[in-house]
Amino acid sequence: MANNTLLDNLQLFFDTSARLLICTRETCKFALSNGPSRVTTHLRDKHNISTEARKGLNQLLKSLSPAPLEPDDASPRADGSAEHDKLSARPRRRRDLDQQFEYVYLQTWTTGSTRKYWIIKRGGSMVRQIDSPAVQAHVHGVLTREFSREQPPGVMTAAPPAQPADMTAFPLQTPWLDRTGWDRTYSSKGRREVLAALTRTFTSPGGREYYIGHGQQYGLDGDLVSPGEDEDRIACLVRLVDVMMRRCEETARRTSRHMLCWLRSTQASSIYSKPFTLVQPTSSTKYRLLLKRCLAMILRIYRLPHDKRLQVTGLALTRKQLQFLNAIWNHGAFTDLAALEELAGRYKHPAGHAPAAVAGRGDCSQSANGDVGDNNEEEEEEDSEEDDMGEEEEEDNAEDHSEEGGGGANQQEEDRGFTTWLKGLGEITDDDQYDIEVEAGAVPGSPEELVELIFGLTLALATQPVVSGQPQTTALVYFSGILGFSSSPGGSAFLPARSYTSNLSGLIYILRLVFLEYALPLHAYPTLDIERRPRVGQLERLQSIRRRYMVMESQSPMEELLSLRNYGQVIARTDTPPHLLRWSDNGQVVSLGDEISVSMSQFRRLLEHFIKEAATLCNEMMFA
Numbered sequence: 001m002a003n004n005t006l007l008d009n010l011q012l013f014f015d016t017s018a019r020l021l022i023c024t025r026e027t028c029k030f031a032l033s034n035g036p037s038r039v040t041t042h043l044r045d046k047h048n049i050s051t052e053a054r055k056g057l058n059q060l061l062k063s064l065s066p067a068p069l070e071p072d073d074a075s076p077r078a079d080g081s082a083e084h085d086k087l088s089a090r091p092r093r094r095r096d097l098d099q100q101f102e103y104v105y106l107q108t109w110t111t112g113s114t115r116k117y118w119i120i121k122r123g124g125s126m127v128r129q130i131d132s133p134a135v136q137a138h139v140h141g142v143l144t145r146e147f148s149r150e151q152p153p154g155v156m157t158a159a160p161p162a163q164p165a166d167m168t169a170f171p172l173q174t175p176w177l178d179r180t181g182w183d184r185t186y187s188s189k190g191r192r193e194v195l196a197a198l199t200r201t202f203t204s205p206g207g208r209e210y211y212i213g214h215g216q217q218y219g220l221d222g223d224l225v226s227p228g229e230d231e232d233r234i235a236c237l238v239r240l241v242d243v244m245m246r247r248c249e250e251t252a253r254r255t256s257r258h259m260l261c262w263l264r265s266t267q268a269s270s271i272y273s274k275p276f277t278l279v280q281p282t283s284s285t286k287y288r289l290l291l292k293r294c295l296a297m298i299l300r301i302y303r304l305p306h307d308k309r310l311q312v313t314g315l316a317l318t319r320k321q322l323q324f325l326n327a328i329w330n331h332g333a334f335t336d337l338a339a340l341e342e343l344a345g346r347y348k349h350p351a352g353h354a355p356a357a358v359a360g361r362g363d364c365s366q367s368a369n370g371d372v373g374d375n376n377e378e379e380e381e382e383d384s385e386e387d388d389m390g391e392e393e394e395e396d397n398a399e400d401h402s403e404e405g406g407g408g409a410n411q412q413e414e415d416r417g418f419t420t421w422l423k424g425l426g427e428i429t430d431d432d433q434y435d436i437e438v439e440a441g442a443v444p445g446s447p448e449e450l451v452e453l454i455f456g457l458t459l460a461l462a463t464q465p466v467v468s469g470q471p472q473t474t475a476l477v478y479f480s481g482i483l484g485f486s487s488s489p490g491g492s493a494f495l496p497a498r499s500y501t502s503n504l505s506g507l508i509y510i511l512r513l514v515f516l517e518y519a520l521p522l523h524a525y526p527t528l529d530i531e532r533r534p535r536v537g538q539l540e541r542l543q544s545i546r547r548r549y550m551v552m553e554s555q556s557p558m559e560e561l562l563s564l565r566n567y568g569q570v571i572a573r574t575d576t577p578p579h580l581l582r583w584s585d586n587g588q589v590v591s592l593g594d595e596i597s598v599s600m601s602q603f604r605r606l607l608e609h610f611i612k613e614a615a616t617l618c619n620e621m622m623f624a
Contacts, residue, residue, distance in 0.1 A: 006060055010043060010053065013086050018077075019069045020109055021061070022086045029088035031109040034061070034068040071110035079119040080126055083107070089120060091128055103128040176497045176571050180564065182481050183494070185314070185472050190217060192493065194224065194312060195482045198300045199293040201238050205231035212300070218312050226300055233334065234299045238292045239344040243451050244458070245288055248513040249278055251522040259542060263516055266562055268551045276512055287506035294461070294479045295454070302329070315478050318464060324457040331453065332445035343447045442527055452527040458514055459528075463549055464557060471560035480507060480561060497568035498575045504565035511558045512550070519545040 007014060013022045020031040021039065025047065032039050040057060043049040061068070083089060089105045105128050106117040119126055177183055186192050194213035202210070210231050212224035252260070260275035279287070301313050302325045310316050317325070333340055442449035467473040472481065483503040484495045519542045520533040534541065549556045552563065582591045591597040
């Protein structure tokens with residue numbers, strides 16, 4: 001027992017099976033020579049162990065049974081042995097002429113050029129993981145295909161290993177996917193299917209229940225199914241989004257150009273040169289659909305069992321969001337469905353041309369893939385809007401000139417009387433201002449109050465704080481990732497940047513309208529305790545909202561959407577084209593995607609075809 005205590009104090013270990021004395025310090029972890037004074041010299045010179053601490057070591061070494069061997073004389077352990085915890089492991093490669101090489105861990109008894117190694121098993125595997133599982137699967141597949149190609153024809157070879165369904169293939173791991181982090185946030189294919197189902201909208205479910213996904217994997221007795229009554233109510237609430245957005249658009253139309261330039265800016269202290277504008281009705285319908293899908297998802301999550309929401313969706317609703325959801329779902333307006341339908345039908349988006357708020361370009365012009373082509377029409381709106389403004393200014397000037405021309409002898413007396421009245425008037429206060437135009441608030445239980453609550457829920461989503469610096473913890477950013485799911489078979493599970501950034505432009509457009517309505521509403525929201533815009537100090541009120549939620553320095557959902565869109569527009573320039581030219585193995589056929597294929601014989605006849613077409617065209621021009 002005393003012998004073991006001395007060895008432990010000196011951090012030495014005697015392996016009785018290998019008959020070797022091992023120095024277990026982290027800087028060593030190898031076997032020591034048993035020659036005269038070799039062990040004591042090693043402890044003294046390398047580890048500065050005092051003579052007093054080494055007292056009795058030589059006698060102990062002589063008494064060891066069986067006697068220690070020289071490390072060079074000891075046999076190496078068998079390949080595949082368990083890792084020796086007293087020896088250091090060295091990462092190396094195992095040579096194999098057929099399979100190229102594999103990365104492994106090696107151990108040896110000692111150091112030096114004559115040392116002998118053996119391969120150890122760590123974590124139940126002899127192969128050392130050099131990177132992520134996706135990279136390992138990719139390398140293994142490449143080696144398997146190369147090995148199969150070298151075999152003679154007719155020889156059965158192993159197929160490349162199948163990759164797990166929830167693992168993103170290595171060729172699909174792009175900088176765009178690394179920036180979004182979708183493969184980590186939505187790693188489960190089953191959850192992706194559930195989330196995609198949660199975002200679908202229906203205009204008239206007709207009392208039919210809606211299947212969402214399998215519930216057994218989440219500990220539920222049955223499948224995830226939304227009842228027909230819930231779907232009817234969700235469809236009704238989604239239609240009221242048009243009413244809310246029409247109020248936001250009307251506010252934008254009645255907002256000055258200067259305010260809208262600040263609204264479009266993404267910097268805290270600098271204004272944008274062009275103002276925010278309303279897009280065309282077709283684009284507005286697409287953008288509103290994004291908000292409708294988001295609200296449909298939130299409402300369906302709210303209707304899930306409260307103890308299963310996070311487990312099923314991976315998204316936690318905040319207390320403020322739940323308060324609005326409770327008020328909306330249990331609102332008294334649902335007792336009069338006819339009034340709700342009448343209100344929703346009154347504010348359906350018109351099919352014609354919607355007037356722009358002010359001159360400039362909307363967010364749709366910033367879309368990377370050009371889904372919305374309203375730029376030319378918006379430029380026409382800019383010209384017409386400026387012309388209208390010019391005409392109004394000319395009319396005002398003409399009225400001023402006519403009044404000046406009719407002054408006569410009584411002009412000085414009128415000026416003196418006006419000056420006296422103005423001095424006694426004083427400054428217009430906020431109370432006086434709101435007395436001038438009194439607005440009737442929404443009646444409790446009315447459809448209008450329900451619309452205000454929907455606007456409050458939208459604000460709760462737009463202003464949700466980021467938790468632990470992770471934007472995907474917010475509902476809006478989490479929903480934006482769901483918009484990136486791809487349904488293409490055999491391809492990536494997520495959309496490339498080129499096909500996705502238009503969704504971000506739509507969400508940013510909606511958020512700007514919502515924040516403008518929050519800061520400078522044309523009409524008050526009594527239910528939310530939001531007053532209508534003041535006649536003075538509008539910029540200060542807008543700036544307080546902008547700097548907190550809308551600029552790049554703010555840690556908010558909109559800031560993440562702006563950052564992601566900017567990155568996506570840059571990375572889209574280097575994206576792989578949607579279709580690549582592909583040659584057949586015999587080099588005689590070139591294909592573009594899966595639809596167009598041209599053989600070399602057809603290509604040679606192409607010149608003859610052009611000549612015939614040119615001759616036909618000439619005959620028509622000369623003799624027709």
